Amino acid sequence: MLHLYDSNIPSGNGYKVHLLLSHLRLPYHTTDLDLLTTPAETRLPAYLALNPNGRIPLIILDDATHTVLPESSAILYYLAKDTPYLPSTHLGVTQVLRWMFFEQFSHEQYVAGLRFATHWIGLENVSAETRERLQTRGQAALDTMEAHLEGKTFFVEEMYTIADIALFAYTQFAELVGFAVGGNVKAWLQRVREQEGYVTIKDDPSGKAPSMK
């Protein structure tokens, strides 16, 4: 059976994989690594041997060689092939990847970064420079999404794909941490929540982050 490594605090990147697996109704095991110990369990030698980058999520495939696959976006791509969550044309797949690369380079680090700073670090412990960087660049990414979604249902080819799953994971928290979220993005967030097999992100066991249930 597929094995997913996630973290104890609710990671949007781990959630992306849970959400797709729920849509696909695929059974899997999960190991939640503790990120709040020192060192974090993702930095222990046993885990670094699986992923030298020391990050979650990571999956181990149920194949002959127990293939190890890190990087949430690559995991989504692997699992979505030949399913309704990825277009069948090369250009369609390319456009999905275009938005997934946008999410990793221009969106996640800022939107997820401000969420982490708000709930777990405490904004009072973050420099004005960092706060300004997270806010300005995160808002620019959200504005890019708002412009692109004008007149559209989903990000690519009017179908719900892993590009939507990747972008939903942290965008769902944007307004809670002070970003301005436009009407197109809000309507799109709601359309994602209405998809067959949708599940919410798990609650934070420490209670620092608000529940999304």
Place this chain on the structure above:
Amino acid sequence: MLHLYDSNIPSGNGYKVHLLLSHLRLPYHTTDLDLLTTPAETRLPAYLALNPNGRIPLIILDDATHTVLPESSAILYYLAKDTPYLPSTHLGVTQVLRWMFFEQFSHEQYVAGLRFATHWIGLENVSAETRERLQTRGQAALDTMEAHLEGKTFFVEEMYTIADIALFAYTQFAELVGFAVGGNVKAWLQRVREQEGYVTIKDDPSGKAPSMK
């Protein structure tokens, strides 16, 4: 004919596309946008209409609808399909994407960021906090590459792929801006330079960055 939008200052992201197009011997036109004007030409309405994210590179395909495609990694994926620069198996493509997502999330912003700060902004104009962040996280990414390359020729399946092209673009500058680059990475950089059709990144017209020729 394919049309590539690049910048006047030598962008590693623009260079990735030039390098693959050179390997593939595909003809194309280039428009270099001026990033040093205020506002930068990438922030003018005509360009934002092509890419609301306001970044280069971007290609316009030579198809019936003149399809617009931004994001360097998505462009590489689009162009490399069914060529020797992308594996033919689904798992092979996935492993290539895994390293390309690593490059965009964990590598580029830090290694390219320190290069930009060193040559164009001036390190004296960058806060100690930013400098520390770029140095620490960039070094971590380079160390991850060094560990992965142990005993390997290239990043995926012992073949030269767009994962190598994506990672080469900024790693070639790493030592010049003060990162420690290990023996595995140095030998790999040299193997990339020896590939058929290899071209160097263009010179900086302002002369601020050293030539790589």
